[in-house]
Amino acid sequence: MFRRINLLLLLAFLVFPAAALAVAPALGPSPPATQAQIAALQQAVREAQTSGDNAWVLVSATLVLLMTAPGLTLFYGGLVRRKNILGTMMQSFAMMGLITVLWALVGYSLAFGAGNGFMGGFEHAFLRGVGLSPNPNYGGTIPEQSFMVYQLMFAIITPALITGAFAERVKFSSMAVFLSLWSLLVYCPMAHMIWGVGGMLNVAGGRWPVLDFAGGTVVHITSGVAALVCALYLGKRAGYPHENMPPHSMVLSFIGAALLWFGWFGFNAGSALNAGPLATSAFINTQFAAAAGAIGWVISEWLQNGKPTALGAISGAVAGLATVTQASGFVQPMSALGIGLAAGIVCSFMVFKIKRFFGYDDSLDAFGVHGVGGTIGALLTGLLASGAINAAFGKDAAGKPIATGAIDGNWHQVVNQATGVGIGWLMAITGTLLLLFLVDKTIGLRVSAAEEAEGLDLSQHGEEGYDFNG
Amino acid sequence: MLKIEAVIQPAKLDTVKEALIEAGIDGMTILEARGHGRQKGHSEFYRGREYTIDLLPKVKIELVVNDEMKEKVVQAILGAARTGHIGDGKIFISRVEDVIRIRNDERGENAI
Numbered sequence: 001m002f003r004r005i006n007l008l009l010l011l012a013f014l015v016f017p018a019a020a021l022a023v024a025p026a027l028g029p030s031p032p033a034t035q036a037q038i039a040a041l042q043q044a045v046r047e048a049q050t051s052g053d054n055a056w057v058l059v060s061a062t063l064v065l066l067m068t069a070p071g072l073t074l075f076y077g078g079l080v081r082r083k084n085i086l087g088t089m090m091q092s093f094a095m096m097g098l099i100t101v102l103w104a105l106v107g108y109s110l111a112f113g114a115g116n117g118f119m120g121g122f123e124h125a126f127l128r129g130v131g132l133s134p135n136p137n138y139g140g141t142i143p144e145q146s147f148m149v150y151q152l153m154f155a156i157i158t159p160a161l162i163t164g165a166f167a168e169r170v171k172f173s174s175m176a177v178f179l180s181l182w183s184l185l186v187y188c189p190m191a192h193m194i195w196g197v198g199g200m201l202n203v204a205g206g207r208w209p210v211l212d213f214a215g216g217t218v219v220h221i222t223s224g225v226a227a228l229v230c231a232l233y234l235g236k237r238a239g240y241p242h243e244n245m246p247p248h249s250m251v252l253s254f255i256g257a258a259l260l261w262f263g264w265f266g267f268n269a270g271s272a273l274n275a276g277p278l279a280t281s282a283f284i285n286t287q288f289a290a291a292a293g294a295i296g297w298v299i300s301e302w303l304q305n306g307k308p309t310a311l312g313a314i315s316g317a318v319a320g321l322a323t324v325t326q327a328s329g330f331v332q333p334m335s336a337l338g339i340g341l342a343a344g345i346v347c348s349f350m351v352f353k354i355k356r357f358f359g360y361d362d363s364l365d366a367f368g369v370h371g372v373g374g375t376i377g378a379l380l381t382g383l384l385a386s387g388a389i390n391a392a393f394g395k396d397a398a399g400k401p402i403a404t405g406a407i408d409g410n411w412h413q414v415v416n417q418a419t420g421v422g423i424g425w426l427m428a429i430t431g432t433l434l435l436l437f438l439v440d441k442t443i444g445l446r447v448s449a450a451e452e453a454e455g456l457d458l459s460q461h462g463e464e465g466y467d468f469n470g
Numbered sequence: 471m472l473k474i475e476a477v478i479q480p481a482k483l484d485t486v487k488e489a490l491i492e493a494g495i496d497g498m499t500i501l502e503a504r505g506h507g508r509q510k511g512h513s514e515f516y517r518g519r520e521y522t523i524d525l526l527p528k529v530k531i532e533l534v535v536n537d538e539m540k541e542k543v544v545q546a547i548l549g550a551a552r553t554g555h556i557g558d559g560k561i562f563i564s565r566v567e568d569v570i571r572i573r574n575d576e577r578g579e580n581a582i
Contacts, residue, residue: 244521244522244523246516246521247516301515301518304518305515307515309515309516311517312517315517351517352517352518353518355518356518365517
């Protein structure tokens with residue numbers, strides 16, 4: 001009897017599903033309720049992706065701001081004489097205030113608006129049309145305002161870097177006017193050309209596609225070359241080079257440099273605009289180049305001067321970081337080590353020998369480190385960019401990344417990079433010279449000899465950085 | 471009344487201070503100074519440029535004492551501050567015209 005029941009059950013298990021499957025297609029597509037559920041799930045997935053990417057971009061924005069203050073303020077501040085520390089810090093801090101307002105009003109639009117191949121337009125003045133929904137051209141999974149505020153931090157630090165060239169001798173008011181104009185007339189067009197939609201150097205569709213992941217050309221070449229122009233135009237500090245002007249606090253500079261290294265992860269890895277594997281690549285390349293840069297400079301200095309200095313070590317790290325910026329989201333980790341080492345050696349040579357030979361007073365080596373570092377970084381990117389890390393030119397029909405840099409076989413990219421470098425130098429030289437001339441002839445740039453002797457803290461701000469009698 | 475000024479190595483300050491107190495000195499003025507005698511400075515390298523630092527940190531002690539205390543104080547300082555190397559410093563002795571206590575207007579040797 002049990003055998004009979006078992007047989008019946010077995011038959012039921014076989015027949016019923018088969019019947020159901022036979023009948024199912026006749027019932028039609030999934031009902032609206034299921035459709036709605038699928039749509040809701042897709043939305044939830046998008047939101048999850050946005051939340052991860054947006055979190056990383058917002059954090060990166062804070063990291064980049066940290067690089068300006070306290071990073072750069074301390075780094076530069078420690079390198080100048082005591083009487084100029086507040087003046088030096090105020091120059092960077094002024095950028096935080098002024099550039100933020102200018103960016104909101106018109107800067108973002110000039111950099112990332114549509115415009116033409118050279119400059120964005122005014123369509124997004126007052127951030128019109130820049131809302132919380134993603135812009136597919138600028139990080140398709142994050143609110144466009146996140147992109148805007150992240151880019152703002154870059155726009156702030158770029159002019160702040162230039163202050164290193166004219167340390168200890170420029171009027172606060174003139175500096176504020178000069179750098180504000182510079183950011184609109186040199187930084188915004190450069191950012192537009194390389195990163196803006198329709199930019200002539202944009203990797204996607206530009207006439208000469210330039211690979212610049214986080215701003216080697218847009219930030220370091222423009223500011224570094226501008227720094228050189230400023231140093232040559234303004235002339236040397238009184239007493240340079242015979243007077244002793246050593247850093248008044250290597251301790252502050254050390255802390256500043258450490259904060260720069262820390263913040264640079266936001267500068268480079270945040271430029272992935274998402275929290276995915278590309279951010280990881282850029283993160284790793286950042287660390288590797290900083291370390292190799294420090295080692296390169298220290299060894300170079302040790303061999304030349306007999307002792308490795310703290311200033312050399314931190315300068316090397318910064319040089320490595322500046323140089324890898326352009327390449328950070330394109331190269332293999334081992335390439336980053338090479339890039340950093342090259343930066344440490346070349347930039348140290350630049351600062352020890354070349355600067356001395358020509359005799360210009362680039363007081364805090366903004367050109368030697370950022371200008372030169374940015375230039376070699378831009379060219380090395382052309383050599384070492386790997387489609388396996390970042391398929392910047394897309395993929396072919398078989399899904400394989402199109403050759404990106406020379407290392408993939410695309411030697412022409414080095415030419416494109418050189419074009420970007422050339423345009424960067426040209427923009428920086430002409431724009432900076434024009435504005436220096438304009439500001440100097442109207443309100444004057446340099447402080448008077450008496451003010452320079454007194455120090456910026458007292459002459460420009462009526463304050464003293466340190467009060468040892470308090 | 472004599473003024474005794476001693477320029478010494480900063481590292482020797484504590485030892486000299488104790489020796490002076492033991493010698494019976496009640497008050498002294500300590501100044502941070504920089505200077506050099508025949509002691510050469512040192513070189514520092516910043517970004518490839520050599521800086522010669524020839525003003526070295528020193529400490530200066532100033533005392534005003536009665537004439538009788540002179541030799542005792544000088545011996546105390548010499549014993550405590552001497553290392554035998556260049557850079558030990560110097561002692562200068564000069565005459566003081568008057569000493570006045572600000573609190574109560576006492577003058578002369580009483581005010582020391």
